[in-house]
Structure formats: C-alpha cells, structure tokens
Amino acid sequence: MSDAAKDAPLIAVEDLHTFYGKSHILHGVTLHVRPGEVVGLLGRNGVGKSTTLKTIMGLVRPTEGNIRLDGTPITGLPPHKLARLGIGYVPEDRRIFRLLTVMENLRTGLDRQGVSDEKKQALLDKVFNYFPVLGERRNQAGGTLSGGEQQMLAIARAMMLEPKIILLDEPTEGLMPRMVSQISNIIDVLHKENVAILLVEQNVPLTLEASERVYIMEKGSVRHHAAAQDLKVNDAVIHQYLGV
Amino acid sequence: MELTAILFSIPWDEILIQTINGIVTGMILALIASGLTLIFGIMDVVNFAHGELFMLGAYIGVVVLATTGNFWLALLIATLAVALIGAAIQVVTLRPLIGRDPLTTILATFGVSLILQNYALWQFGPVARKIQEPFTGHFTLFYLEYPWYRLVIAGLSAAIIGGFWLFLKYGKYGIWIRATTQDRVMAQAMGIPVPLVYTAAFAIGAGMAAASGVLFGPLVGVNHTMGLDWVLKAFIVVVVGGMGNLGGSIAAAIFISLLEAYASIWVSPAQAVIVSFIVLILTLLFRPTGLFVPTPK
Amino acid sequence: MSTHSGIDTPAPAAKVGVGTETPVLRTEGLTRRFGGLTAVNDISFQVDREEIRAIIGPNGAGKSTFFNCLTGVLRPTSGRILFNGEDISGLPPDRISMKGIARSYQITNILPNATALENVRIASQSRRHGWSMLTHYTAYQDIIEKAEAVLKSVGLYANADELAANLSHGEQRNLEIGIALATEPQLLCLDEPTAGMSSAETRDTVQLVRSIAKNLTILIVEHDMEVVMGLANRITVLNYGQVLAEGTPTEIQNNPKVLEVYLKT
Numbered sequence: 001m002s003d004a005a006k007d008a009p010l011i012a013v014e015d016l017h018t019f020y021g022k023s024h025i026l027h028g029v030t031l032h033v034r035p036g037e038v039v040g041l042l043g044r045n046g047v048g049k050s051t052t053l054k055t056i057m058g059l060v061r062p063t064e065g066n067i068r069l070d071g072t073p074i075t076g077l078p079p080h081k082l083a084r085l086g087i088g089y090v091p092e093d094r095r096i097f098r099l100l101t102v103m104e105n106l107r108t109g110l111d112r113q114g115v116s117d118e119k120k121q122a123l124l125d126k127v128f129n130y131f132p133v134l135g136e137r138r139n140q141a142g143g144t145l146s147g148g149e150q151q152m153l154a155i156a157r158a159m160m161l162e163p164k165i166i167l168l169d170e171p172t173e174g175l176m177p178r179m180v181s182q183i184s185n186i187i188d189v190l191h192k193e194n195v196a197i198l199l200v201e202q203n204v205p206l207t208l209e210a211s212e213r214v215y216i217m218e219k220g221s222v223r224h225h226a227a228a229q230d231l232k233v234n235d236a237v238i239h240q241y242l243g244v
Numbered sequence: 245m246e247l248t249a250i251l252f253s254i255p256w257d258e259i260l261i262q263t264i265n266g267i268v269t270g271m272i273l274a275l276i277a278s279g280l281t282l283i284f285g286i287m288d289v290v291n292f293a294h295g296e297l298f299m300l301g302a303y304i305g306v307v308v309l310a311t312t313g314n315f316w317l318a319l320l321i322a323t324l325a326v327a328l329i330g331a332a333i334q335v336v337t338l339r340p341l342i343g344r345d346p347l348t349t350i351l352a353t354f355g356v357s358l359i360l361q362n363y364a365l366w367q368f369g370p371v372a373r374k375i376q377e378p379f380t381g382h383f384t385l386f387y388l389e390y391p392w393y394r395l396v397i398a399g400l401s402a403a404i405i406g407g408f409w410l411f412l413k414y415g416k417y418g419i420w421i422r423a424t425t426q427d428r429v430m431a432q433a434m435g436i437p438v439p440l441v442y443t444a445a446f447a448i449g450a451g452m453a454a455a456s457g458v459l460f461g462p463l464v465g466v467n468h469t470m471g472l473d474w475v476l477k478a479f480i481v482v483v484v485g486g487m488g489n490l491g492g493s494i495a496a497a498i499f500i501s502l503l504e505a506y507a508s509i510w511v512s513p514a515q516a517v518i519v520s521f522i523v524l525i526l527t528l529l530f531r532p533t534g535l536f537v538p539t540p541k
Numbered sequence: 542m543s544t545h546s547g548i549d550t551p552a553p554a555a556k557v558g559v560g561t562e563t564p565v566l567r568t569e570g571l572t573r574r575f576g577g578l579t580a581v582n583d584i585s586f587q588v589d590r591e592e593i594r595a596i597i598g599p600n601g602a603g604k605s606t607f608f609n610c611l612t613g614v615l616r617p618t619s620g621r622i623l624f625n626g627e628d629i630s631g632l633p634p635d636r637i638s639m640k641g642i643a644r645s646y647q648i649t650n651i652l653p654n655a656t657a658l659e660n661v662r663i664a665s666q667s668r669r670h671g672w673s674m675l676t677h678y679t680a681y682q683d684i685i686e687k688a689e690a691v692l693k694s695v696g697l698y699a700n701a702d703e704l705a706a707n708l709s710h711g712e713q714r715n716l717e718i719g720i721a722l723a724t725e726p727q728l729l730c731l732d733e734p735t736a737g738m739s740s741a742e743t744r745d746t747v748q749l750v751r752s753i754a755k756n757l758t759i760l761i762v763e764h765d766m767e768v769v770m771g772l773a774n775r776i777t778v779l780n781y782g783q784v785l786a787e788g789t790p791t792e793i794q795n796n797p798k799v800l801e802v803y804l805k806t
Contacts, residue, residue, distance in 0.1 A: 022649075022710040023737030044803075045600050046736060046764040059429060083435035095430045097423050108423050108434040111416045161435060173600065202599070203805045219740055219765070243803050244597070244766055244778075244794050 008071045010035045010165055010196050011056065011087075016065035018048075018055050025051045027220035028065070033165060036194045038187065040201060040211035040228065044242060048220045049200040050092055053167040056198075057089045058082050070164075084112070088158030088166040088195075092173060094150045096157065098143030102134050105142050105153055109160030127156045130189055148179040155186055165196040172203050184210060204242060208232050216241045257386040258509045264385070266505030268394045270498035271401035275456040276474055277481040277493040278405055279449030285488025286425045286445045288346060289338060292353040294453055294478060295471025296360035301326045301454025302466040303364055306373045315378035319458045323451045330450025334443045342439070357471070364468035372465030375458065397459045404455060405494060408448070412490075421445055425488065480520050484527045486534020495536040499523075563626045565590050565728055565758045566611065571620035573610050580606040582782035583620070588728075593750075593759045595769040598779035599802060604762045605647075605732070607779065611760070612644045612730055613637035624728070638667070643726035645717045647733045653706035657697050657716055660705055662688040664723035688723060694753055695719040696745070711742030715749060722753060729753075731761040735768055747771050770794075778802070 009032035018026040025048045033039045041049050054060045056067055058079040066075045069085060083089070097105050106127065110120050128135035131152045137145060142153060151171055158166050168187075172180045180203065187210045190197055201207045207214060208228045216224040218241055231238060276298055283291045301322045308318035337352045382389035412418040424431040424441045432438050457470075464470065477500075485496030500520045507516035527535050564587040573581040580603045588594045598604050609615040611622060613634040622630045624640055632640075652660050662678065665687045678684070692698045695715045700708060705716060714734055721729055731750070735743040747768055750759065763769050769776060769790070776793045778785045786796050793799055 020737070022713065024710060024739060025737055027739060044764055044766070046733070057433060059433070078439075079429070079432035080435050080437050083433055089433040091430070091433075095427055097426050097430070099426055100419065100422060104419050104422075107416075107419055108431065108436060111419070112435060157434065205805060219743070238804065239800075243800055244769075244776075 009033060009068075010037075010070060011198065012068040012071075013052070013056060014066050014068075016052065016055055016062050016067070018051055018060055018062045020051075020060075025220055026055065026062070026065075029217070029221055031215050031222055031225075033196050033198050035164065036191070036196050037213070038191055038197045038199060038211045040199050040207040040214040041217065042201060042204065042207055042214060042238075042242060043217035045202075047217045049217055050169055052217070053089070053169050053198065053200055057087060057167060059089075083109075083161055083163075086161070086164035088161050088163035090154045090158050090166060090168050090171065092169040094147075094154040096142040096145075096150050096153050098141065100142055101139050102142060102145070102153060103138045105157050106134075106160050109157050112161070123160060123162070127159055130186075131156055148175055148182065151175060151179070151183070152186070155190075159190075159193075159195075163195060165198065166190060167198050167200075169200045170202065171199075172201065172206060180206060202242075204238055255509060259506065261385060261388060261390075262505035262509055263502065264390070264394075266502035267498060268398045269505065270501030271398040271405075272456050272460050273474075273477055273481055273501055274494040274497035275401045275405060275459075276453055276478045277485070277497050278408065278490060279452035280475075280478050281482045281485065281488055281490060281493045282421075282445055282452075283449040284482065285490075286421060287338075287342075287442045289349045289353065289446075290346070291446075291449070292350060292475070293333070293357040293360060294353075294449070295473075295475030296357045296364075297326055297330060297450045297453040297471075298457040298474055299364060299466075299468060299471035300329065300360055301457030302375065302461045302470065303368060303373070303457075304454070305375055305458035305461055306368075306466055309375055315376070315458075318375070319455060322458045323455045326454030327447040327451035331443050331447040333450075334446035338446070339439060339442070342442075361468050361471070368468065370467070372467040375461030375466060377462035393462065397463075400459060401456070404452065408452070409490065417441075417444070477520060480524045484523055484535050486537035489534055489537055492534050492536035496534075499535075562590060564588055565592075565625060566760070567623045568611070569621045569623070571607070571610060571622060572618050573606050573615060574618045580782050581610060581617075584779075584782070584784055586777060586784060588758060588760060591754075591756065591758055593754055593761065593772050593774050595773035595776045596760065596762045596779060597764070597766075597769055597776060598785070601781075602779040603782040604779055606782075608644075608730060608732055608760075608762055612642060638724055638726075641725075641727040642730065643721035643724045643728070644730040645714075645721045645732060645734060647736055649710075649713050649717055651705045651713055651716050651720065653704070655705060656702050657692060657705055657708065657719075658688055658701040660716060661691050661719050661723045664720045665691070665725075668723075668725050691719050691723045694722065695749055709742075711738050711745065714738065714742075715746060718746075718749065718753075726757070728758045728760065731759065733762055733764065735763065735765050743768060 012032045014030050016026050016029040017024070029048070029052050041052065043049050051060065055062050058077055061076060066073055068074065069087065074082060074085065097108065106124065110123060133149055134153055134156055137149065142150065145153060171183045175183070184206060187197060187199070199207060199211060208231055211228045214226060214228050214231055215222045216237065223241060224237055226237070276294065280291060280294050283289055304322040304325050305318040308321045309315060312318070333356055337356060338349060341348050341352060377393045379393065381392045383392065412422060420431070420436050420441050423434070423436060424438055428438050481493055481497045481500060484500065485492030485494070500523055503519045503523065504516045507519045567587040569585055571581055571584045571586070572579065584607065596604050596607065606615065610617050613632050613636070616631045620630070621628055624642065629637055629640060655663070662684055665684045666681070669684060689698065689701065692701055695718055697712060697716060697719060700712065705713065708716060718731065718734065734750070735746050738746065743765065750772055761772065773790055775788065776790055777787045778793060778799050780802050785802060786793060786799050788796065
C-alpha cells in the first residue's frame with residue numbers, strides 16, 4: 001500500500017450541503033476522521049451537528065458534496081449498506097428497539113452474513129464483559145432499561161456490526177452527571193478496540209478529554225479545527241462558539 | 245322457578261353450535277387479518293388488494309386441485325404462488341411509492357384489486373367454482389351433522405398463525421421484521437435491508453390470504469368477487485384489534501365472529517353482519533387504538 | 542468576552558424609563574407539566590413595553606414549552622399569564638391573537654399556494670371587517686393598503702404577486718414575520734426566526750427585526766448568539782424549566798452560572 005493510501009482518512013466529508021425541505025441546514029461541511037481516531041464535533045444547538053452525522057449515515061441525502069469511506073465514494077448509498085460497510089450509528093435519543101429484548105437488540109447487528117457462530121459468541125462475550133448490566137438484563141425488553149442502560153445498549157448494538165467507525169450523537173444528553181464518566185470510559189473502550197469515533201457533543205470538557213482533534217461548527221459549516229490539546233489551553237475559541 | 249324457566253328457554257344447543265361456527269369463521273378471518281395487519285404494521289400500507297389475494301389463492305387452489313386431485317398440494321402451491329405474486333406486486337407498485345403520501349399506496353392497492361378482480365373474471369368466467377373439501381365426514385352435534393372439515397380449517401388456521409408467531413418471535417428474520425416494524429430508520433442503521441424486508445412481509449401477508457382462500461373455498465363458492473366481503477370484515481378486525489397488533493387482530497377476529505354467530509340465532513345472517521359494524525363504531529368512539537390493545541401510558 | 546463578526550451595529554442599550562408602567566407581559570408561577578416531566582417550573586417573568594427580550598437556554602430548558610404557554614398553544618398546569626394586566630391564562634390561540642399577541646413559528650407556517658400579498662392580506666383581514674362572505678376583498682381598500690405596507694416593511698413588496706411556495710427560505714421566514722405583523726400586535730413572539738438561514742439571510746433578518754421594533758414589544762427564542770446579542774435589550778436564560786439568569790447582554794455574557802450551563806465546565 002502506498003504511503004498516501006495508508007494515510008487516507010477513514011471518513012472524508014467534503015463540502016456537504018443538506019436541506020430539510022427549503023431549510024438549508026449544512027452550508028458546505030468538510031471534515032475527516034482517520035482510522036482509530038476520536039474526533040469531536042462541537043457547536044451550539046441547531047448548527048447542524050446531528051444533520052452532519054445523519055448525512056454521513058445516509059439517513060438524509062445531501063444536495064451537494066461527497067463522502068468517502070477509505071477513499072471510496074459512498075454518497076447516496078442507503079443506510080443498511082453503510083452499516084455493512086462498517087459505519088455504526090448511535091443517535092441522539094438512543095432509539096433502541098423498545099419492544100425487543102436486550103439480546104434481540106444485539107442480534108439485529110449480530111446476525112450478519114459470513115459471521116461464524118464462534119465469532120458471534122465472542123462478540124457477545126466481549127460486550128457483556130464491558131457492560132455487565134446488559135448481560136444481567138439480556139432477556140428484558142429494551143424499553144424497561146434506564147436511560148444510561150439504554151445508552152450502553154445503543155452503543156453495544158452498534159459494536160455488534162464490528163464497525164470501523166461509530167457516529168456518536170450526544171451520548172451524555174439526558175443522562176445524570178454520574179453517568180457522564182461512564183460514557184468517557186466507554187469511549188476509551190472503543191478507542192482501545194481501534195474503532196474510530198466521530199463524537200458530537202455539547203459537553204465540552206468530556207469532548208476535549210476524549211478527542212484528539214475537534215471541529216467546531218456554527219450555522220451549518222465548520223468554523224474552527226484544532227487539536228483538543230490546543231483548545232484546552234486556549235479556551236477563547238470555545239467561549240466564542242459555544243458560550244454566550 | 246322463574247330462573248329455571250329462563251334457563252330452559254335459552255337455546256343452549258344453538259349457542260354451542262354458533263360458538264363453534266364463530267370460532268371457525270373467526271380463525272379464517274384471523275388468518276386474513278393477520279396478513280393485513282402485518283403489512284400495515286410494517287410498512288404503513290393499507291392493502292386494498294388483500295381480498296383479491298384471498299380470491300386468487302382460492303382460484304389457484306381450484307386449478308391445482310383440478311389438475312392433481314390433491315387438496316393439500318393445492319393449498320401449498322396456492323400459498324407459494326400468491327406469495328411470489330405478492331412480492332412482485334410490492335416491488336412493482338409499492339416500492340416506488342415508499343416515502344410518499346400514504347394516499348398513493350391506497351390508490352395503488354385499490355388499482356391492483358381492480359386488475360385482479362377483472363383478470364379472474366376474464367380467466368375463469370362469472371360462474372362460481374367449487375373446491376372439494378379433502379374429506380367429508382360429520383359428527384352429530386345435537387340436531388346437526390357437523391362437518392369435521394370445519395374444525396380442521398380452524399385448527400390449520402391456528403397452526404399457520406401460531407407458526408408465524410413463532411417465526412416472528414424466534415426466527416432470525418422474524419427479528420428483522422419486528423425491528424423494522426418498530427423503527428425502520430434504526431433497522432437500516434443496523435444493516436437490515438429494509439426494502440427487502442418490506443417485500444418479504446408483503447409476500448407473507450399475501451401467502452396467508454391465499455391459504456385462507458383455499459381453506460375456506462369448500463365452504464363457499466369461488467368467484468371473482470369473493471374477496472370483497474372478506475376484506476371489509478378483515479379491515480374491521482384490524483381496526484378493532486389495533487392496527488399492526490397481531491394478537492389484537494386474532495382476538496378481535498374471534499370476538500366479532502362469535503358475536504355475529506350468536507346474533508344469527510335470533511336474526512338472519514345478513515342482518516347479523518350489522519354486529520361487526522356496531523363493534524367498529526363503538527371501538528372508534530371509545531378505544532380508537534384498538535379494543536385489545538393495552539391502554540397507552 | 543466574545544467577538545462577533547457580521548452583525549455590525551452594537552447591541553442597543555436597555556431602554557430607560559421602561560418598567561414604570563404595567564408590563565406588557567407578566568407570568569406568575571407559570572408551570573407546565575407533561576405527566577411526570579415538569580417542563581416549565583414556576584416561572585415568574587416580565588417583559589416591559591417596547592423591550593426586545595431574548596429567551597435562550599440549552600436543549601431541553603423549556604423554551605418552546607414556555608413560548609407555547611404564552612401564546613395559548615398549551616394550557617398552563619398552574620400559574621397565571623397577564624397581558625397588559627389582563628389574565629389570559631388558558632385562552633385559545635385565536636383569542637390570544639385577538640388580544641394583540643402574534644407569533645411566528647419555527648417551522649415555516651405560510652400558505653404555499655397563495656401569493657405573498659394574499660398571505661399577509663388574509664392575516665390583516667382577521668383584524669378588520671371579520672369574515673364577510675358576500676363582499677369581494679377589493680372592496681376593502683384599507684386592508685390591501687395595510688398588507689402592501691407590511692410587505693414593504695419586511696422587504697417583500699417586490700414579491701407581492703409571487704406564490705409563497707416559490708420564495709426562498711429566507712424570504713419565507715420573513716413572510717412569516719410579515720403575517721404576524723399584519724395582525725397589528727402589541728407583542729410579537731418570534732420562534733427561532735433565523736433557523737435554517739445562511740449568515741447573509743440571518744443578517745438581513747436581524748436588520749428587519751430592528752426596523753419593525755418601533756412601538757412593538759418583541760419576544761424572541763433563538764440559538765444563534767450573534768442574533769441574540771445584536772437584537773436584545775435584555776436576555777432571559779432558562780435551564781431545566783426555570784429562570785437561571787436575566788440581564789443585559791453584557792451581564793449575561795459575564796455571568797459565570799450561564800457559562801457553566803453552556804460549556805458544562
């Protein structure tokens with residue numbers, strides 16, 4: 001593999017424009033995530049962070065711009081193909097299948113082509129090891145889990161796809177403060193598994209701790225891009241784009 | 245004294261007969277309604293062609309029976325054939341309409357029903373055909389000679405529905421169907437090929453309608469308008485049972501059929517049909533999400 | 542302190558002399574519950590005549606619910622809402638509109654198959670002459686003149702005969718403001734007026750709101766801080782259904798509690 005190909009970003013988004021009807025939400029978003037990297041996407045409400053993730057996941061079709069996975073264009077592919085190509089998605093309100101049990105939720109990602117039974121068992125064991133609570137509640141309906149447990153299930157479910165990258169949308173939203181450190185740990189776990197993460201968040205300290213690089217969006221486009229380290233030291237930028 | 249008089253005047257034998265009739269009809273209705281509620285629950289399509297799939301199944305049954313002389317083969321082939329036809333119908337007329345105004349799917353399925361009805365009329369003519377039941381034989385029930393076949397229909401319908409329920413609960417693809425019904429966006433995000441699941445669900449619903457057509461065939465004549473009566477009842481059942489709710493449809497089907505059967509003790513069967521409409525109106529007024537659906541919290 | 546590019550004029554100072562008369566809008570212990578969730582929790586709040594007040598707060602703070610209670614879309618669970626001293630709690634939206642409160646919506650709510658002029662004229666007609674089915678609208682010259690004046694004030698006079706569906710997104714949002722204006726309100730409630738707009742369209746809308754602010758009291762819910770800082774005389778910050786802070790833009794920018802909530806530091 002040539003050096004250029006080795007450094008090719010895992011996900012490369014270029015000049016993305018997305019509309020909801022006439023409402024122009026993304027005004028040319030450009031960003032990239034390298035294999036195994038944790039990249040943060042910060043910004044106030046309504047700037048288009050979630051829409052960016054949804055566009056990458058194929059849930060919304062962009063009118064302009066392109067998205068590449070490992071160099072191959074994937075713009076316009078349906079979400080189920082993208083999931084199989086290795087993109088996992090954990091939406092803002094978790095959206096686990098409330099009427100399916102924990103086990104059945106996991107199976108929606110586990111039952112794929114070409115995965116041996118041993119591999120499936122290994123994946124399950126791994127996930128129950130990281131999230132013992134899910135193992136205890138494996139036969140309970142998803143809707144009976146607490147908010148934090150549902151968040152864990154949503155992430156575990158995405159892990160069943162053995163993804164190369166997980167698009168994480170505001171994992172700490174609506175969770176009690178003590179669950180926030182749990183989320184931090186989970187992100188560490190994913191990082192150890194060499195899964196890249198594009199983390200959309202409004203919780204600045206968590207994002208700066210977990211990410212290597214951070215993009216900041218405003219009014220539908222990326223306005224600032226820096227290493228998380230730099231932003232920790234120089235917080236004027238944070239105040240400008242996220243404060244009042 | 246008066247109590248005994250009342251007890252004696254109640255036509256217990258009639259009631260027992262009608263209970264059995266009600267259950268038999270109810271099971272057939274449940275089988276048709278299950279397919280309809282599956283299709284609605286998973287893809288929000290009100291399938292106006294469902295009665296015609298029932299009718300098509302009955303006609304294919306007639307043809308296979310005439311060719312092979314084997315009722316069970318007719319049942320199997322009709323079910324599979326109509327399932328395939330259903331898949332084709334879904335891909336051609338409904339898949340292009342995904343994401344559009346639901347009214348368009350109603351018009352599309354209504355159009356398909358007209359096409360199928362007129363095809364059947366053209367192909368088979370206006371004279372009703374007969375499907376011979378696989379075995380004759382009666383047992384004596386009070387003053388009636390009650391055909392065994394009727395009980396067999398009920399049993400088979402229950403078996404088919406039961407098998408389907410097991411598939412939904414435990415089968416790998418059953419989970420796909422249940423996940424897609426609950427949240428089609430997240431189902432896609434989990435790699436489930438939702439367009440394919442839609443087609444498969446339509447095919448299953450169509451197959452179930454066809455099976456009902458063949459099973460019920462011996463009880464009535466097979467003709468091109470036989471779907472009309474049944475689809476109306478099936479819609480009532482689906483609304484009363486809760487749209488998209490499989491258990492509710494089955495309960496509603498039996499409930500309504502029993503009520504109608506009991507009513508026919510005192511009034512003519514044609515008038516007994518009014519019962520189902522009364523139930524429908526009451527449901528819409530007081531429990532519009534369905535009589536057999538747990539109250540939403 | 543943050544720097545703002547794009548909105549040139551500095552924020553107007555809080556108006557002097559305001560607050561001595563009856564406030565235009567006042568709430569007393571306003572509460573709205575949804576089952577177990579208390580979205581708006583005992584808010585006592587007041588807006589003075591001809592103020593431009595911005596309501597901000599993080600996701601889930603209760604801004605939309607609060608707005609919906611004020612404009613009659615939702616009935617408060619408890620508490621009172623007083624408009625010019627009169628209790629309007631629980632009145633339906635049409636009565637509230639008649640009293641003089643107008644509202645624009647987050648998701649554009651115009652009549653797409655009518656022209657811009659027709660959209661505004663219909664709103665104007667609700668204020669005058671009622672709904673007589675026998676008289677042709679051209680008989681009401683005052684309404685037509687009023688509608689044209691409103692279109693001019695929102696910069697859409699040139700598009701008067703265009704179908705609303707054919708207007709650009711920014712023009713549609715401004716038409717929405719025009720429709721609200723045509724009902725001759727005393728209090729104008731704007732719900733995220735710059736949602737989905739580009740920076741250029743946003744700047745235009747801010748200019749528009751400044752230009753119509755004379756003789757009007759304006760309440761505005763927004764996420765865009767440039768808009769908020771550029772327009773508001775005072776800001777109310779909501780968090781978890783309660784008022785966290787209130788003050789001038791400068792005061793809010795320097796309020797450590799507000800920063801903590803926004804930056805979660």
